[in-house]
Amino acid sequence: MLDVISEREDVPRERLSKAVDGGSLVLVKNARRDIDPLAIGEGVATKVNANIGFSPGELSVELELEKARVAVDAGADTLMDLSVGGDTSSTRKRILKETSVPLGTVPIYQAYAGRGLEFTLEDYLKEVESQCREGVDFMTIHAGVTLEGVKHAGERIIPVTSRGGCFLAAWMRKHNLENPLYTGYDDILEVLREYEVTVSLGDALRPGCLHDATDKAQLHELKVLGELTKRAWEAGVKVIVEGPGHVPLDQIQRNIELQKKACQGAPFYVLGPLVCDVGVGYDHITSAIGGAVAGMYGADFLCYVTPSEHLGLPDVKDVREGVIASKIAAHAADVVKLGRRGRDDEMSRARFNLDWDRMFELALDPDVKKRYKGDKKGGECSMCGEYCALKVYKGE
């Protein structure tokens, strides 16, 4: 298994093996699923996740499957199915059958959707086990949000922004009990271990706006996530840790360093981070800015954000734009983090040679050729036309 990854990632087998043993690299795959495992973490290329899934107002399974295909074609390394409210099990089964990238889910959604705030740890464990059996490869488990953490969130503009986090905060408030995913964490780990499912420790208290970034609530949860990381390792469960959210540009480096320290080098999976709150309609861009910087400083896995974020469910076009924006961020990070500039240099040579076919081959967007508006007369594009700078320079 490591040999295949070593070749694909262009990293010596020994280095991968050492990182896997230390927990800084995970190989994501459910034991029951027949796909290549995906390496996420130290030393390998930064990966990109695309969220799909319906909500009660828009229940088309076919549309979500189409989004899944488009996301993978555009370069998504994983998918998360965030469907809630309808027949999520059939949807998952079809996605698992029809795609070959790791699939993630958030089991709290269905535990809540079935029973509202009356769900119990047992209901939750049943949902987790059922999804493990189906072949889900990684699961967001919001075990780090505690009664104390929620208390700290009271000082925020947006106390809780994570959907799972809101369900759990409301549950804790209603029952005046500690988070059942925290108290029942060992039971959850036992199920995950059996199926070799990776736990993605959810950050229910991730900041939902710049104002709330790197605050007490976030840092309290991060500390708990550090403890939960250790317990998962001790239980033989693979771990990645989720992170913000909305973070001003100058706090991103510190956020990565804090996570790596608190979670002893466990892979970091960030949503965004979005570097401003007013980019609505273009949050794939606010997110690509934050994602590139986060990746450069050591984030290992970027969750895409689409132009539709903060507005509604993405359509197929939004999904595509979101994946490409995140792929750009991940690659810009890897140029620095891993010194991976080879493809860029090849592109630059093709550009100097006005070799359009090669440029289109090397582009991150496999469909970019459709956008080319030049007539290719003599090789120059319509930007300069006959005054093509490169041709003038070369004396052509």
Added chain:
Amino acid sequence: MLDVISEREDVPRERLSKAVDGGSLVLVKNARRDIDPLAIGEGVATKVNANIGFSPGELSVELELEKARVAVDAGADTLMDLSVGGDTSSTRKRILKETSVPLGTVPIYQAYAGRGLEFTLEDYLKEVESQCREGVDFMTIHAGVTLEGVKHAGERIIPVTSRGGCFLAAWMRKHNLENPLYTGYDDILEVLREYEVTVSLGDALRPGCLHDATDKAQLHELKVLGELTKRAWEAGVKVIVEGPGHVPLDQIQRNIELQKKACQGAPFYVLGPLVCDVGVGYDHITSAIGGAVAGMYGADFLCYVTPSEHLGLPDVKDVREGVIASKIAAHAADVVKLGRRGRDDEMSRARFNLDWDRMFELALDPDVKKRYKGDKKGGECSMCGEYCALKVYKGE
């Protein structure tokens, strides 16, 4: 004049006045033009420029005017008309009449377009003076590229990428003479001073790909630009300095620091920088990533890049996308550089309150409302539908 700017920029008059005297802030406006001057530089909001202009293959003046209007509506602070080949004078006059933001040009284009490599310093000076008389507010003058600089560029993948730079490099090679804009710099300054036109010192040797970033050729030209900045100040001419280009993420901070030092704090006007070379079709995003980071570290003025960069002339939609992407980058930078988070915090409050009208008012994109796909039933969007996280949290 400073009072209006002080109010608009929310910066005390005394601070503006001091920065203008020191050269770290320029007020861009041609003496003949009846528009508000635009402040670019230290202590004020990061500004965004949109390039428009036709090329020999696509000579529609109406289309370029439409692009100019769309760019300004989307929030561009300045326009540069890069038209070359047709009746550029009539086009400029119409843009100057029909818009009220500062207009920039690159006079070398028309000096070359009229005479090819046979143009002389006198031809160039005539073009500069004619454009000054028309009311152009700032001009890119590629006086920093010298015989020695071009020699250093030989080690690059793309020796020269700037259009004006290519014309001049070819001219120097053909005539075996020093750059006439360098040898005739004092004459050029004399004309600019008379009309209070700002010189934008062009970086003809800006890196055209990651491989060539921060290399000998670029640093040699930057040193010359530092000397030219000083000479412009001595001649009573306002200066901004242009910068790269294509730069890996981790070299951006150093690039800004080098420019600020070499040019004694003169405002820095960056094109991008693009943080990878393979994002073609999405270079408004590669550029927004670099622009945000550059702005955070002190770049004062961002030249937009559109999705059409490296492919051909942008259409109206590309222009709009390019402006919004750059506005996002500039704002993300100002959140850090100037502590300007007020609008973001208001947005976050509106978001928590599910106040859609207010969210649309606060969005950087004035047209974002058109993208909203929710039905607004009860205030939630289609992302979670009835499982709206915020409503669950609030117990609604």
